[in-house]
Amino acid sequence: MIDLRSDTVTRPTAAMRQAMAAAEVGDDVLGDDPTVAKLEQATAEILGKEAAVYMPSGTMTNQVAVRAHTEPGDEILLDANAHVYYYEAGAPAALSGVMCRLLAGVRGIFTGRDVRDALRPRNLHFPRTKLVCIENTHNRGGGSVWTLEQIADVHAVARDAGLKLHLDGARIWNAAVALGVREQEIARWFDSVSVCFSKGLGAPVGSVLAGTSEFIERARRFRKQFGGGMRQAGIIAAGALYALEHHRERLRTDHENARWFAEQIAGIPGIQLDPTTVQTNIIVFDVTSMPAEAFGRALQEAGVLVLARGASEVRAVTHLDVTRKQIEQAVEIIRKILQQRSVMNAAPDA
Ligand code: TLP
Numbered sequence: 014m015i016d017l018r019s020d021t022v023t024r025p026t027a028a029m030r031q032a033m034a035a036a037e038v039g040d041d042v043l044g045d046d047p048t049v050a051k052l053e054q055a056t057a058e059i060l061g062k063e064a065a066v067y068m069p070s071g072t073m074t075n076q077v078a079v080r081a082h083t084e085p086g087d088e089i090l091l092d093a094n095a096h097v098y099y100y101e102a103g104a105p106a107a108l109s110g111v112m113c114r115l116l117a118g119v120r121g122i123f124t125g126r127d128v129r130d131a132l133r134p135r136n137l138h139f140p141r142t143k144l145v146c147i148e149n150t151h152n153r154g155g156g157s158v159w160t161l162e163q164i165a166d167v168h169a170v171a172r173d174a175g176l177k178l179h180l181d182g183a184r185i186w187n188a189a190v191a192l193g194v195r196e197q198e199i200a201r202w203f204d205s206v207s208v209c210f211s212k213g214l215g216a217p218v219g220s221v222l223a224g225t226s227e228f229i230e231r232a233r234r235f236r237k238q239f240g241g242g243m244r245q246a247g248i249i250a251a252g253a254l255y256a257l258e259h260h261r262e263r264l265r266t267d268h269e270n271a272r273w274f275a276e277q278i279a280g281i282p283g284i285q286l287d288p289t290t291v292q293t294n295i296i297v298f299d300v301t302s303m304p305a306e307a308f309g310r311a312l313q314e315a316g317v318l319v320l321a322r323g324a325s326e327v328r329a330v331t332h333l334d335v336t337r338k339q340i341e342q343a344v345e346i347i348r349k350i351l352q353q354r355s356v357m358n359a360a361p362d363a
Contacts, residue, residue, distance in 0.1 A: 015339045016318045020184075020267070020294060020332035023215040029255045036251035040244050041067075042237070048247030052254045056221040059257070060185075060206050061197030064229035065221045067250055068241045071096075071183045074207035074222040075146075076104045077235045081228060082144045082177045082205070085110030090131050091146040092118040094153035096181055108239065112140050120290070121154025122163055125170035132174050145171045148181040149188045149199060156184070156271070156295030156330075158191045161198065168202045178202060183209040183220070187293040190264045204228065210253035213267060213294060214260045215333040218249040260333065267294040270331040270340050277344040283351040294332065299325040302354050315346045 016022045025033065039045030049067050057065040068074050075097045079089060089105065091098055093115040097105065105111050114131055116123040133139040145167060149159040171178050180203040182188070182196075189196045200206045205224040210216035222232055236242060275288035275296050283302035300308045305321035312319055320328040331340065 014316055014318055015335060015343050017329040017331070017335065017343065018318045018320050020212045020215075020330045023332050023334045025217050025252050026215070026333075028259075029216065029252050032255040033248055033251045036247045038245040038247035041246045042242040042244060046245065046247040046250070048254065049250045052250040052257070053221060055254065055257060056208065057223050059196050060200040060208070060223045062200065062206065062223035062225070064226040065223040066229050066233050066236060067243075067246060067253075068220050068222065068236055069218060069243065071181070071207060071209040071211075071220040072101045072104065073236070073239060073241050074209075074220040075179075075181050076101060076108050077232050077239060077241070078179045078205045078207055078222055078224075079105050079111060079144065079146075080109040080235045080239075081232045082179060083109055083111050084143075086112075086140055087143040088112045088114050088140040089144040089146060090114050090116060090128060090142060090176070092116050092121050092123055092148065092151070092154075094118070094121055094151070095146055095148050096152050096183070097146050097148070099153060111143075114142070118151075118154070120157040121148055121151025122157060122159055123167070124163070125166040128167055128170045128174075128176075142174070142176060144177045144179055146179045146181060147203070148183075150184040150191070150293050150295070152183070152295065153297075155290060155297035156187065156293035157290070158188050158292045160192065161194065161202075164199065164202045177204045179204065180206045182206050183212055184293065186261050187213055187264050187268070190261070191268060191293050205232075210256050213264050213332060214253075214256035216249075216252040216256040219246075219253045221253075263333070264294065267331040267333070268292070270294075270335070270337055271296050271329075273337070274329065274331065274340050274344060278347055281348050281351050282355060284347075294330055296329045296331075297322075298327055298329075300327055300351075301325065302351060302358060308350070311350045312346060315350065317343045317346050
């Protein structure tokens with residue numbers, strides 16, 4: 014199977030498994046796991062933050078951040094397609110009791126003006142707006158990249174209004190490679206940053222939330238409350254550490270593969286896609302000659318997995334476990350399926 018559903022599907026490499034097997038461990042809830050401590054420190058350093066805390070998932074790091082920045086009844090501002098809102102099972106409402114005010118970004122990217130327009134006057138009737146969330150790269154936006162200027166623009170308005178800024182940086186590694194900057198140049202605009210090791214970096218488990226020491230101390234309490242305190246977590250943290258050290262640079266290859274894939278399929282009749290919008294490892298396109306779900310099923314029968322996300326929308330993601338040769342095969346399979354389809358569509362009814 015050529016699995017293009019997500020960059021979360023990667024299996025740990027042999028070297029990563031070795032690092033995991035050899036990890037020194039301890040009870041992390043008691044603060045005794047040296048490998049977790051090393052991962053937290055290394056990540057904080059890369060992001061230019063004072064402190065960091067390891068958790069089982071990106072959903073948890075995001076939601077602990079939302080909880081730690083707000084009180085029930087507060088409001089947070091974020092793009093209508095933000096993972097924090099769209100894909101986290103209603104957690105802002107369920108776990109933090111906050112309201113989500115949705116901004117209409119373009120491919121997940123909104124402006125300082127959008128934030129300013131959403132601000133409310135100080136008044137007894139309104140929820141208190143506390144937090145702005147940005148996602149970089151933006152998943153539903155098709156792996157789109159916020160530039161530093163776009164972030165700075167939102168930052169200026171947020172600061173002016175006394176709002177905190179959180180970055181869902183599940184794929185900050187891809188954003189840094191695409192922008193040609195160090196991760197901390199992105200992270201410095203944010204009060205808190207959530208990063209994932211289990212996406213493009215190819216580790217089996219885990220995310221880190223980074224920020225000031227005071228904020229991370231508060232976040233540790235909510236991690237415990239949300240059930241995210243783990244014991245000998247060094248076993249999995251070692252995989253994340255390995256990924257951090259060895260798999261960041263190679264993301265460039267995933268981006269090249271994604272762009273090449275996009276350029277090839279964009280020319281196939283029945284596919285609607287502007288390949289220049291593909292900036293990182295996520296390709297979102299529309300299938301116009303058959304329903305996306307049927308397209309997904311036909312691809313699966315031919316050995317390729319993608320995600321059908323709507324009536325016509327499909328997502329494919331490149332990653333560590335898919336080679337250029339497999340991408341070439343996937344293009345040919347897509348070409349064949351859509352060619353067959355166009356012949357079927359053209360045939361007169363029996
Ligand atoms: N995204 C997954 C699915 O949930 C959609 C994927 O396959 O892309 N932030 C962003 C931007 C993400 O894309 C994801 C995962 C998360 C947070 C949540 O991470 P986990 O799955 O570790 O909770």
